[in-house]
Amino acid sequence: MNKNATGKEKTAGYIYYVARISALLLVFLIFFPAFNPAKICGYVNKNMSLFTTGISYSGLVEQCTRAFNMGWVQESSFVLLFISSMVTCIGIAATAAMGCMSLGNVKLKRLGNWFGIGGGIASLLGLGGIYLAYSQVAQTIKPDKVMPGYPLQNNIIFFVIAALALVSSVAVQILLPKAEKDAKYEMESKFKLFLMFLPFALLIFLFSYLPLYGWRYAFYDYTSGGTLSSENFVGFRWFASVFQNAATRDDIVRVLRNTLAMSGLGIATSWCAMAFAIFLSEIKTPWVRRFVQTFTTIPNFISWVLVYAIAFAIFASDGFISSMFVNAGIWSEGVNMLQSGSHMWLKMLAWGMWKGIGWSAIIYIAGISGIDQQLYEAATVDGAGRFQKMWHITVPGLISTYMVLLLMSIAGILSNGMDQYLAFYNSNNIDTIEVLDLYVYRAGLVNGSISFSTMVGMVKSVISVILLFAANGISKLVRGESIV
């Protein structure tokens, strides 16, 4: 605020806080289905927010086809509902623009206030339109099917906040002095930069922070398409079920064993990439080294589905190995080696190595080229052999990189991803291949126990973060440097 601002301007400054907070609240609320004021009948999906209602007509009328055909509700009511929601959303966007412009100079503020006034009016009109649509839908001949119901509470919330934004815009417009004629639209650079970042902050919030709000499902007995209410609130029952229910407990133990075993094998063999790099650097023919490096890196860039496709081409009953043996007369018919469930952990480790070792070695290769050549020369003069040089010069030169990667992989011990296991799993090997991520996916999205798998995923996330901080703490303690 300007230091020698008049009383009026000071008051305007306080009113702006109200306007900005209202704008921010409105912007957040339009993304929450629980606060959707457009949920006027049973056909509007309960998981739709005002934002989705306002941008996707096809999503809005997804379940309405039968109702339209039977004449239970008029399609025009839904068009009205859609347009009203859209107008509300546009109004809220304009209100948000007002909030942003209020950070500028007087001239920009005055322009912003017009946005605020227009936006406020538009939002209120939109809410009126929603009420109109409701009153049309309410006259349906089949109330038991259509289930009309006006979300009064949500509408009041939106109405009050939008009205607040409107009133405060009008108030500041009256309070603020007229800008000088030749003034330009200006804003301090700190706010300019902030506003440039703001849209992305919104994206980050929507896709990284908002999912955390979904953790509440872990405390309810939720079935797909249902609602969360005090009736199906179960507290910590899902958490307890891991210890109380024998079948669940066995499942979790099995899945954890697979997860830890496969991550553990990966960690235990993580030095292989370093060895790969060290031995590769012993190849003194440049083109051979280049050739090896180029082609061992390719598998890293194909997806796990394609790795599976390759496994299929080599090991399936009509694949390379089977046709070789069958043509040679050793086997009478092809064998699908991918079906068998034996030694799954080792097989998965082998595929992981095949895909990743060339890539993981790159960072060590770069590390080796950074080691001072004089060290090797000095060692040669002192009569050190090849392996002594590797062990006493190269390995110590790479060990700090290795330790960082090792700590990171220990922190990620529970998250071995699901792509690989999803691609390779089948009914024969599921017992030994199913890792935590795959289990969560299958329990939640294939078998439909949304609440239970949310709980498992939530516990996993929390433990992972704790492990990461622990790894970071160890790194700070030992190396004096943090890894995150």
Added chain:
Amino acid sequence: MAKTAQEKLDAKAEKRYNKTHKRQYKLTPGDIVFNILNYTFFIVFTLCCLFPFYYLFINTISDNNLVSRGMVNFIPRGIHLSNYTNLVKSSEILQAFLVSIGRTLIGTALMVLASAFIGYVVTKQQMWHRKFWYRFLVITMYFNAGTIPWYLNMSMLGLTNNFMAYIIPGIVAPYNIILVKTYIESIPGELEESAFMDGAGYMTIFRHIIWPLCKPILATIAIFGAVGHWNSFTDSLILMQNAPQLYTLQHRLYLYLNTTTNLAALMQSGGGNLEGVMQSALNAKTIKYTISMVSIIPILLVYPFMQRYFEKGIMLGAVKG
């Protein structure tokens, strides 16, 4: 540039020195054994990495009868391209291919633009509460809510069965932003200051100074982003449950590999031509291989360009933001 006579002489002398110098070290028998083992290991391993691709490829271009009898193992026989031309006739595959290409191009372009822009904005010390917003961004790399909350969130935002689900969540990529930010910080600040003195705004500076200077790092993140988009299939699997027309190529391939019913449907849906050529159940093998090859080829095509950049990228990644 022409070398001076002295430089030429020096180079010659150096070469001669190197030759004699090398001869001083005789390979011991131990060295020879080591070299043989080392070369053998690396060449065999490289062949293991290469052969599957080659095997897939020769099987897609060889005579389908020989392929189905397992007769094509090392050399292609009866070369033809009809597997590829027939595949184009299947609308299912073509659509999946277009979806994959579309998401890769649009998604990568937006991600690169956003990363460059955010990377630039967060280097500006005068930004309002810069530290807080930067942490707000970076911290998202270290936690995630889990698959189910993510899915519920996406469906709440209307991003299920919607092409935008491939694009919008990937726009802000914290790791890439850190790479760009680190890179921008290495650019001398005077360049920007002088432009600022001349009255250029942030946008102008970004467009005319930062963007051109950042091209190497942007190429790096573009390549990683594109490969990520092309390869990702769990988002298609989880989010597009009711929109088969939006499946990615990887997802289609996954379905064909796992279920024969899908494959049978494909053989019937492909119209007269496809049915004619691929009616035999044994030819399922060729179709699977051809689709795999179609998914691999784009990666192999951009790989030579990638190679220049990814080594740089991985080293920059080791420097944290």
